[in-house]
Amino acid sequence: MFVSLRTITLPADRLGTRETVLVNLRAAANRLPGVVSNLVAPVYHQATINAGHLVWRMVHESEAAANQAMLSPAWRDHIVPTIAGAEVTGVGYRMTQKSPSAEGAKIWRGLLFSCFPPADPALVSELEQRTLLLPKYVPEIRAWGLNRAAWSEGRKPIHFVWEQEYDDIAGLTGPYMETPVHWGIVDAYFDADCPEYIVDPHLVQVVAAIAEPVIR
């Protein structure tokens, strides 16, 4: 499976159209070929960074199917006019490292980040391996995926998508932030005070309320 994930930031003079854009985008996305599932949701009001107003996450049968969707007449005729004028940050990735859950979590969170261009590949790999310790030590993470980007669009490149599902937002703002695995180990790669610092400070943290599992 291949995911295309986008956050959409509306211009200041169109903030009042958020609900309309959401409804139209949901309808337009359902016309696209090769889409297995489709989430269009308002960005949660809490614990977000540079996430904009709407999150749009599609699961495609394959990367080729994702590309075909973007070249389809339905994209040109329905998606393009719906998001015209909005700032879109997007990333496409294969779901190769993941642990889904069918337990019905209510909150999905995605952290989109990139590493500085000269980052030592060994440190990047270390960051990846250590991030994968978090689900082991934070049981509030019900499902997760950590995947490398195949492509990205927007202001900054995106290299990684780190997704989790929680029962509630407190799982993210509480145990996830408080575990020593986070502040004692993993955060060093994000912390300018640490020699391991390799992650670009322009993060996108997007959170959405979900009615069914997103990570599959």
Add this chain to the structure above:
Amino acid sequence: MAEPRRILILDEVEARPGMASAVREAYRADYVPAAKARGMKLEAAWQHPPAIEIAELPATLFWLWSVEGEAGWWKQRLSRKPDGTDEREEKLAFWQSLAPLTLSRKRRMLTDQAAEH
């Protein structure tokens, strides 16, 4: 309600031969005041070789800081300038300014050891 646990932050900086006093002075002048403003408390500063500066050898300088609990840790980590912007660039600029004087450095987060049962 339990007391927040004390979290220690240990900086270990290996100065190039003959550069220990320059590193120490830069850290004292440029890092310590900013760290204190972020809520970090300086607990101790040590050095090796002990008690003497040997110009022919590298010297390792240690600074031990403490913060109160995870909230205190994240406060220093996510610190903001008075205008509300992220302080990461200033932190990075300090460490980059120190780099020509040093061979290596580490920062480790520490807590008390688990009690023996």
